[in-house]
Amino acid sequence: MNPALQQNNYLKKDLFGLIINEQIEVNIYADEIMSRKCPYSGNYWHYIGIIVEDCSNPLLPDIICERFCNNFDKKSPYYNKNNLPIHWVDICSADEKNICKRWFQYILNPSKSHKKFYCYILGINDSNLNKEEFDPNSNFNSKYNRFFRTAIKYALKCFFRNKKITIKNIYHEQGQQQLHHYFPWHVIHKLHSEESNFTFQKNEIEFLQKDHTIDERSNIIQLIDCVLGAVTNVIHGVEESNRGKYRTELLNLMLPLVQRIIREPQNKNSPYSHFNRIMIRFFPKEKTDLNDPQRYRNQFYNVRPLKYEDDISGQGKLF
Helix, strand or coil: CCHHHHCCCCCEECCCCCEECCEEEEEEEEEEEEEEECCCCCCEEEEEEEEEEECCCCCHHHHHHHHHCCCCCCCCCCHHHHCCCCCHHHCCCHHHHHHHHHHHHHHHCHHHHCCCCEEEEEEEEHHHCCHHHCCCCCHHHHHHHHHHHHHHHHHHHHHCCCCEEEEEEEEEECCHHHHCCCHHHHHHHHHHHHCCCEEECCCCCEEECCCCCCCCCHHHHHHHHHHHHHHHHHHHCCCHHHCCHHHHHHHHHHHHHHHHHHHCCCCCCCCCCCCCCEEEEEECCCCCCCCCCCCCCCCCECCCCCHHHHHHHCHHHHC
16 A cells, blocks of 8 residues: 555554545535725635534534523523624624624634634635636626535535545525525535535525524524634725724734635644634636636635735735
8 A cells, every 4th residue: 555545644444454434424604705806906806605514523502602601591691792693794892792702712722623613715816717607697606606616625625535525414694696596406416426425415505594593503604704704804904984993803813813824824733723624715816718728727826915914014005
């Protein structure tokens, strides 16, 4: 056997030395942000954010416990303060900020989140895409459908290498995607045909509203909304209408993690243990010729300038 395989920690063998493909069950939660303008290039970006929950180490109970500080007494004066819906762009109170802060602190603490929180954010430079490749009658949904599939495939292969993966559910925030005739089923259909190690228990994506008081799973929809909102604010800066002391505190909390993910994506010794667990990537690096069959080679990348970092250091004034 190849010595490199013998040293691979992800591979296990049976009594006869044959490689065993471990099996894992996951839930996937997703959200998106559309049309953010880059302050440096003027290009427009779409972002897809997904959180993958390993069902053997479930994330949802932890996120609910962090929300309520483990205090589920409905008669407590703190219960209603901690039961507020959290939407990144609407955070405007100390109570909302504190819920989000506890979630971010959970993510930043690998002793809590290491085997529980898996997150991948894919930034798509819409200005560098060839419009001819997508449905002109449903431009955004056509692009989103393709890159959502790409994001799921890459994330699962990185997070759970060489494992057979059963995807129990794919949850997405309610939005225009659910009205598209392809999106609810096409992603699952394509991944099922492309990936022999992927098994799906549902034929369609399930769309969740953001209200966690109606469906507790919406806690993770709110979480990915906040993570995606914070990351895109770090990259693109904070719009004047979005400025506020509560989001500023949260951005300062997340900035060091985003810096490390973007600048040191392969750092296995990160204090956040983000390697192959919390990832941010961008595509495509440049606009390519539609007739070039190799046009998408080496088009994914990690490094981007961080407008929020430049702003707080004073460097943003140079641009």
